[in-house]
Amino acid sequence: MTNIGIINAVSSYAYISSLIKRDKPKPAITSFGEIAKLLHLCKKNMECRPGCAACCIAISISSSIPGMPNGKPAGVRCVNLDDDGYCTIYKRPDYPKICGDFKADPEYCGNTREEALKNLAELERLTS
Ligand code: SF4
Ligand code: SF4
Numbered sequence: 001m002t003n004i005g006i007i008n009a010v011s012s013y014a015y016i017s018s019l020i021k022r023d024k025p026k027p028a029i030t031s032f033g034e035i036a037k038l039l040h041l042c043k044k045n046m047e048c049r050p051g052c053a054a055c056c057i058a059i060s061i062s063s064s065i066p067g068m069p070n071g072k073p074a075g076v077r078c079v080n081l082d083d084d085g086y087c088t089i090y091k092r093p094d095y096p097k098i099c100g101d102f103k104a105d106p107e108y109c110g111n112t113r114e115e116a117l118k119n120l121a122e123l124e125r126l127t128s
Contacts, residue, residue, distance in 0.1 A: 046103075046104040046105055046106050046109060047104065048104040048109075049104070049109065049113065049116075050085075050086075051084050051085035051086060052085060052109070052113045052116060053077075053078075053081050053085035053086070053087075053113075054109070054113050054116035054117045054120055055102055055109075055116065055120055056077070056078040056080075056081050056085075056087065056099075057075065057076070057077045057078070057081075057117065058074060058075060058116070058117050058120035058121045058124060059072075059074060059102075059120050059123075059124055060072060060073055060074035060124060060128070061078075061096070061098060063096075063098065065078070065080070065096045065098075065099075066080060066089055066092075066094050066096075067079040067080055068080075074121070074124040074128070075121065075124075087099070107119075108120055108123060
């Protein structure tokens with residue numbers, strides 16, 4: 001995903017939403033990784049909200065991750081989250097690259113965990 005034309009074309013959640021609202025073909029994004037790649041392009045250097053973990057719940061992961069060999073369905077809490085909303089395998093050798101690629105962005109992280117859960121659930125709905 002280095003083509004600048006693609007980067008410009010899919011540079012925001014709003015744009016993805018608008019594509020779908022206009023009944024144009026949905027972007028071919030069906031997994032956490034693909035969503036992460038798209039959203040990564042519009043990151044605005046937001047600091048991740050400590051203990052939020054909305055993305056570890058709302059978004060689906062199609063590939064196998066530690067403790068979830070069949071991936072993680074959307075809306076299901078990742079088994080690697082602790083009770084305080086922190087990843088227990090962060091920086092471990094088997095920490096999924098897909099998770100590391102996902103960056104906080106006010107566009108979908110919003111101002112609160114609840115906003116992030118809502119935005120990311122909507123994004124999942126639009127892209128599945
Ligand atoms: S492995 Fe860690 S970062 Fe990835 S979804 Fe699970 S808790 Fe979140
Ligand atoms: S939803 Fe955003 S703020 Fe919350 S944990 Fe994920 S990246 Fe961080």
